[in-house]
Amino acid sequence: MKSAATTPPYTLNHPRWYRKRVSTYWWLQRWEYLRFVLREISSVFVAWFVVLTLLQIYAVSREPEAYDEFQSFLKNPFVLALNVISFLFVVFHSITWFNLSARAMAIRVGGKRVPGILISGPNFAAWLVISAVIAWLLLRT
């Protein structure tokens, strides 16, 4: 305590940090970066699906004529193309999400880490089952 009181306050040497300027297009420099950004951009198409669903619910809540308009909107080639692209992106989201769950969950059994495939595998299986059940419920009419 005595020495602390007598020692003059120590000023940290703080040289200016050298930081390389990162390009705005850093995500185009490597396939891994681009894949990461594409995965993040998939969320835009997730949001688009929600908009589409809300439009559908709104159209149904009105009269059948309003719903016909919504259905012809879906048949517009640009909207159809957008939906095909959106579908590819949301599938990409699902695949990356299930693969990520294997990395996020470090489950250990008997001191050994459970291999990722045992965590992502059941997720993929559940995805198939859920999709099949939804398709069956919607398509049986």
Added chain:
Amino acid sequence: MDAQPTKLRIEPLLWLLFSAGGVVAAFFIPIHLFILGIAAPLGLTKATDYTSVAAFLAFPLVRLYLFVLCSLPLFHAAHRIRYTLYDGLQIKHLNEVIAACCYGGAVLGTVIAGYLLWSFH
């Protein structure tokens, strides 16, 4: 993320919504989007016809399901869009505006979904 101790307290909740929305989106959205956006317009199914959809929406449980299907993925998307803008375009100074727009949009979408589904009859 630095020097914002008061803002960070809500982060765990936002992250939880992001994560839950990611799970819902991953499991449920592809099949719904395929049927609604691709199969039905191409004439492969009548599942999205007026009578079928109105019949489905008559069930309260279906409306609750649709509410979750809309709300959580919106928060998921808001979170991801926020950080993609943050990292991708390096616009740190607009951080608060972007966050307000993203989560505000998700809240707005949730309110709209809640209103449409609650008042449906």
